[in-house]
Amino acid sequence: GAVVSQHPSRVICKSGTSVKIECRSLDFQATTMFWYRQFPKQSLMLMATSNEGSKATYEQGVEKDKFLINHASLTLSTLTVTSAHPEDSSFYICSASPRSGKGNTIYFGEGSWLTVV
Amino acid sequence: AQSVTQPDIHITVSEGASLELRCNYSYGATPYLFWYVQSPGQGLQLLLKYFSGDTLVQGIKGFEAEFKRSQSSFNLRKPSVHWSDAAEYFCAVARNRDDKIIFGKGTRLHILP
Numbered sequence: 001g002a003v004v005s006q007h008p009s010r011v012i013c014k015s016g017t018s019v020k021i022e023c024r025s026l027d028f029q030a031t032t033m034f035w036y037r038q039f040p041k042q043s044l045m046l047m048a049t050s051n052e053g054s055k056a057t058y059e060q061g062v063e064k065d066k067f068l069i070n071h072a073s074l075t076l077s078t079l080t081v082t083s084a085h086p087e088d089s090s091f092y093i094c095s096a097s098p099r100s101g102k103g104n105t106i107y108f109g110e111g112s113w114l115t116v117v
Numbered sequence: 118a119q120s121v122t123q124p125d126i127h128i129t130v131s132e133g134a135s136l137e138l139r140c141n142y143s144y145g146a147t148p149y150l151f152w153y154v155q156s157p158g159q160g161l162q163l164l165l166k167y168f169s170g171d172t173l174v175q176g177i178k179g180f181e182a183e184f185k186r187s188q189s190s191f192n193l194r195k196p197s198v199h200w201s202d203a204a205e206y207f208c209a210v211a212r213n214r215d216d217k218i219i220f221g222k223g224t225r226l227h228i229l230p
Contacts, residue, residue: 110160
């Protein structure tokens with residue numbers, strides 16, 4: 001079963017509103033989580049690295065004031081798309097790196113489809 | 118910074134034929150390498166990964182990949198493809214087990230009946 005869960009899996013929001021996507025590690029603690037965005041028929045682009053208890057590190061070109069990332073606990077990171085616009089419609093995927101005990105791999109969530117109308 | 122190149126955007130093979138998807142990486146040290154598969158509208162599934170040791174890595178669904186340091190390559194192979202293998206395949210690289218994963222642009226695999 002999934003060890004990293006994203007919620008919601010699909011969301012539709014109105015232009016100008018904000019929407020929050022959650023990423024949870026279900027059976028391990030993750031000091032670091034990563035957020036990716038994937039436009040249709042394109043690759044996954046890393047948006048930011050989410051660090052528990054500290055500020056996220058954003059990739060070049062990603063607006064940190066628009067894509068708010070909070071990693072308040074070792075099992076939860078959230079991505080909030082503020083003042084969403086149709087061009088923000090995309091597939092958002094998170095991944096989490098276990099702190100210990102689950103081997104040397106990174107686990108991906110199942111993704112969240114965001115549609116801004 | 119590490120990067121990945123997948124030179125083939127689309128690959129078409131006949132069902133039952135062999136498959137090789139190419140991947141070249143750029144990184145100064147020994148990288149962590151991955152192959153993922155993604156079906157339309159779905160999330161990612163890890164096929165296999167290479168961290169160290171034997172350079173021929175076996176994965177799920179009959180896939181294997183070979184790490185060749187001299188060629189900076191990590192090509193994915195399958196001896197006989199099935200129609201269900203039609204999907205997008207991503208090669209990816211990381212600096213270490215806890216670091217961000219950087220993806221190639223992907224190769225779309227089409228299967229002819």
